[in-house]
Amino acid sequence: MKIRILLLSLICAAVTLPGASAAEGKAKSADKEETELGGHMDKMSGAFRKLKRQIADATKNEDSLKLVATIKAESAASTKLTPAWKPEQKEKYQAKMKDFNAKVAKLEMALKAGKNDEAAKIADELGAAQKEGHKEFKKPDEKKK
Template sequence: MKIRLLLLSLGVALIASSSLRAQDPKLAPAAKAEKPETELEKTMGKMNKARRPVRKAAKEGKLTPADAALVATVRQGAEEASKLTPALEAEKPAAERAKFHADFQAQLKKLVATLTKLEAALTANDLPAATKLVSDAGALIKGGHKEFKKPDENEHH
């Protein structure tokens, strides 16, 4: 009886160890290599991180003058981004690149203007105006991504 129990335990341990080996990284399917993040993507990531709580507060009707600091971070990121070049620009024909870049900068200029107004509205505690400006900024960002962001194979919009 003890031998059967020992053999059963040994068999279970053997099966368990072989299933663990099946998850060996060499045998697992290769994951797609991460592409390096561009400077513009890093800047936009910082902007999005600061924008998210403001957007959530606006949606919940909980905007406060303290949110102006987050909006300032987003605005500064937009100003930095205007000095950078979107990856999609390199894929455009040479004749279209200058117009594409000018349009990109114009879009960011509109965003900076909206964010400046939003920052002022929050500082003045004009929350109804601030809520509308959060929505306006979101529309500008969404439109800018649609027009200037290189489509990502992993994103499904």
């Protein structure tokens, strides 16, 4: 009898749990709109985080150049889009994103020349441009993530 109750509760858990997590997933995506630009930003973000950690290390330049290629491609695609929160500032946004992309090209050249110190400085500038760009064109998060 005990075993039957145990089995029954296990079955109940198996049936209800996936449903609960699916509902949670839905709530999350409804909370935060996904945009084409956001998708490019997410890809850029992963590559930039890793790049910052290893940019000073010349032994990792081959991998760093792959990360830079991702950031370059994603920022190039981002120059053609419109920020969801400030669509009226499309031109200003696109000009800033073009500047950003040009800086990424400079960083690439520095790395190719083995100038890691210079590359690290440009990465700092990119971080500052990110902060500025988000302040100007990205909707502030209601709850800090």
